[in-house]
Amino acid sequence: MEQDPIISVRGLRKSYADTTVLKDLSLEIRRGETAALLGRSGSGKSTLLRCLNLLEDWEQGEILLDGRPLGFHRGKDGQLARWSARQQAELRTRIGMVFQQFNLFPHMTAIENVMVGPRQIRYLSEAESRVIATRLLTQVGLLEKSDQYPAHLSGGQQQRIAIARALAMEPTILLLDEITSALDPELVGEVLDVVADLKERGLTMVFVTHEIQFAHDVADRVFFLDEGRVLESGPPAEVLDNPRSEQLQRFLARFAAHRGHRPRHEPAASR
Amino acid sequence: MDQIIRSLPVLLEALQQTLVLSGLAVVFSALLGFAIGEVSTLAGPVAGWFVRRYIELVRGIPLLVFIFLSYYLLPAVGVQTEPFSTAVMSLVLYFSAFVAEIVRGAVQSIPQNQINSGLALGMRRLKVERIVVLPQALRIAVPALLNLCSIVVKSTSLVSIIGVWELTYATREIVMRTVLPFEFFIFAMIIYFVVCYTIVRASKMLERKMALAHR
Numbered sequence: 279m280e281q282d283p284i285i286s287v288r289g290l291r292k293s294y295a296d297t298t299v300l301k302d303l304s305l306e307i308r309r310g311e312t313a314a315l316l317g318r319s320g321s322g323k324s325t326l327l328r329c330l331n332l333l334e335d336w337e338q339g340e341i342l343l344d345g346r347p348l349g350f351h352r353g354k355d356g357q358l359a360r361w362s363a364r365q366q367a368e369l370r371t372r373i374g375m376v377f378q379q380f381n382l383f384p385h386m387t388a389i390e391n392v393m394v395g396p397r398q399i400r401y402l403s404e405a406e407s408r409v410i411a412t413r414l415l416t417q418v419g420l421l422e423k424s425d426q427y428p429a430h431l432s433g434g435q436q437q438r439i440a441i442a443r444a445l446a447m448e449p450t451i452l453l454l455d456e457i458t459s460a461l462d463p464e465l466v467g468e469v470l471d472v473v474a475d476l477k478e479r480g481l482t483m484v485f486v487t488h489e490i491q492f493a494h495d496v497a498d499r500v501f502f503l504d505e506g507r508v509l510e511s512g513p514p515a516e517v518l519d520n521p522r523s524e525q526l527q528r529f530l531a532r533f534a535a536h537r538g539h540r541p542r543h544e545p546a547a548s549r
Numbered sequence: 550m551d552q553i554i555r556s557l558p559v560l561l562e563a564l565q566q567t568l569v570l571s572g573l574a575v576v577f578s579a580l581l582g583f584a585i586g587e588v589s590t591l592a593g594p595v596a597g598w599f600v601r602r603y604i605e606l607v608r609g610i611p612l613l614v615f616i617f618l619s620y621y622l623l624p625a626v627g628v629q630t631e632p633f634s635t636a637v638m639s640l641v642l643y644f645s646a647f648v649a650e651i652v653r654g655a656v657q658s659i660p661q662n663q664i665n666s667g668l669a670l671g672m673r674r675l676k677v678e679r680i681v682v683l684p685q686a687l688r689i690a691v692p693a694l695l696n697l698c699s700i701v702v703k704s705t706s707l708v709s710i711i712g713v714w715e716l717t718y719a720t721r722e723i724v725m726r727t728v729l730p731f732e733f734f735i736f737a738m739i740i741y742f743v744v745c746y747t748i749v750r751a752s753k754m755l756e757r758k759m760a761l762a763h764r
Contacts, residue, residue: 331669363673371671381666385684398680399671447670 284309284451284482285330289339292325292506299325300336301506307451307484312477314493314514315486317503318529323486326503327453330484331375332366343369371399374449378456380436382428388439389415389424395446407446414442418472434465438472445476452476454485470496490533494518502526553736556723563719564740570633570715571702574640578701579694581641582648589649590656591678600649607646613707615643620711636708644701648694655690656682688759695752699745706741716740 283306292300300322307313315323328334330341332349341348348369353359361369382391392411396402402410415421418438428436437457444452454473458466470492476483477496487493493500494514502510502517504525510517521527553560589600607615619639623630630638659682667677709718720737724730 333665333668367668367671367673369671370669375669377662377666377669379662381662383663383666383681383685385688394680395670398676443670 282309283307283342284344285484286342286345287326287330287339288342290326290329290336290341291338292322292329292334292336299506300329302339303503303507304339305501305508305511307482308498310480310482311498312483312496313485314497314500315484315503316488316490316493316500316529321503322506323503324455327375327455327484327486330451330453331370331373332361333375343373367399371395371447372449373451373453374444374447375453376437376440376444376455376457378459380428380433380440380460382436382440382443384428387425387427388420388431391428391439392442392446395443399447410446411442414445415439417445417475418442419468432465433461434468437461437465437469441469441472441476449481451482451484454483454487456486456488458487458489488533490518490530502529504529552727552729553732556727556733559719559723560716560736560740563714563716564744566714566719567702567705567716568744570636570640570705570708570713571698573637574644574701574705575698577637577641578644578648582645583652585645585649586652586656587678589653591674604646604650604653607643608650610643612643612704613710615639616707616711632708632712635711636705636713640701640704640708644697644704647697651690651693651697652686655686655693658689659685691759692752692756695748695755698752699748702744702748703741 285307287303287305290300290303291298299320303322303326315326317323325334329336330348340350347358349361349366350358351361351365382388383394386394389408389411392414393404393407396407396410397404412421412424415424418441420435420438420442423431423435423439428439431439441452441454441457457473458469461469466489470489473483473485473492474496485493485497497514499512500514500517501508502521502523502525504523509523510521510526517526518530521530585600585603589597589604616636616639619635619642620632623635623638663681663685664674664677667681668674672680705715706717709715709721712718716737720733724733727733
């Protein structure tokens with residue numbers, strides 16, 4: 279794996295009306311790595327992901343993608359100018375995002391959901407789009423559900439299709455925002471299998487998760503966020519097995535207490 | 550009965566006029582109302598504010614007053630029109646506000662998550678509207694819009710007051726000649742009912758069909 283950062287976040291600050299969500303947050307994501315963001319709710323994990331996709335503005339600091347500032351460019355007068363809507367949209371084609379609530383388009387079948395990116399944004403032909411969608415539905419193990427509407431699919435199936443929909447844009451980075459939090463426990467495994475499979479394919483992934491064991495097994499590095507800052511980071515074996523800060527110790531203890539020790543992530547039998 | 554049969558050609562012509570009037574009012578109200586509704590949600594807070602005031606204003610005025618107002622106001626501001634065009638214009642201006650309100654409500658009922666999902670794929674906002682929001686919103690709006698259709702058909706009877714010849718006007722003419730108010734008004738009532746009931750049935754069928762296609 280190359281060591282150069284694909285994403286550098288430097289001193290990011292973001293606040294809503296009266297709360298500061300990100301306080302001088304800095305981190306680097308390396309090309310091809312799988313990074314897990316952990317932390318209590320409100321620690322800024324999801325906000326950070328949304329900033330990376332420009333779905334959220336920030337007040338201070340910068341994000342570099344491949345060394346170039348994200349969301350802003352230097353104008354002729356030397357001042358920083360915000361990207362146009364076209365530039366923002368273009369960036370989002372390269373950074374895929376999967377949401378907690380799947381957000382499939384309910385008026386489209388599974389395959390239409392996956393085809394919409396290639397067809398409407400990459401302007402590929404109907405036939406080419408169908409080939410891509412078919413391949414991706416096969417990859418997530420749902421080809422036989424191609425013509426079903428989302429309402430007829432389980433949460434786990436919907437989420438796998440949402441991943442396929444994001445992959446259809448052939449992004450270089452995939453952001454996964456608590457993608458198993460809205461799922462019944464027995465459906466979590468099938469979605470995590472898909473993510474583990476993507477890691478094998480070398481896609482750069484940043485995911486926010488509450489599945490500590492999964493982060494432990496799959497992430498190359500974990501970042502523990504606390505009150506809008508990165509408090510601890512490093513390989514999961516170091517950070518999760520030897521938490522240094524009191525906050526991370528408490529965070530991990532709460533998981534152990536509330537959830538019991540989850541079994542190691544096993545591939546689901548269905549795939 | 551004999552009288553009705555004798556008047557039938559005239560009444561059918563009058564019905565045709567009512568349908569033309571309704572058709573024009575429905576089509577142009579739909580177009581204008583859709584545009585207004587979309588502007589009120591997409592074009593930013595200022596435009597949205599003006600559009601909402603317009604909608605509130607129109608909804609607070611009786612249609613009959615609105616028709617009279619158009620009838621006297623348009624020539625006063627230099628627009629020379631015949632009663633028929635005035636009627637179409639006032640119906641369109643009036644009902645487009647209701648269409649706008651229905652469209653706005655339906656569009657706003659689509660969750661922000663759906664919009665974010667489209668944006669995250671790399672769509673521009675207008676494309677999100679076209680591909681993600683509107684197909685869902687219009688499906689929601691169709692029953693209310695078809696209901697409005699039948700209200701438009703019934704409301705065309707009001708424009709007889711400014712001298713537009715349609716079913717109600719023609720019926721009144723015949724009643725004055727034949728002095729058979731019950732027979733002819735009941736007959737007109739049945740015609741209005743059949744037209745509107747057809748729209749309501751069609752709307753129910755469409756609703757069921759869309760529900761099937763969706764689930």
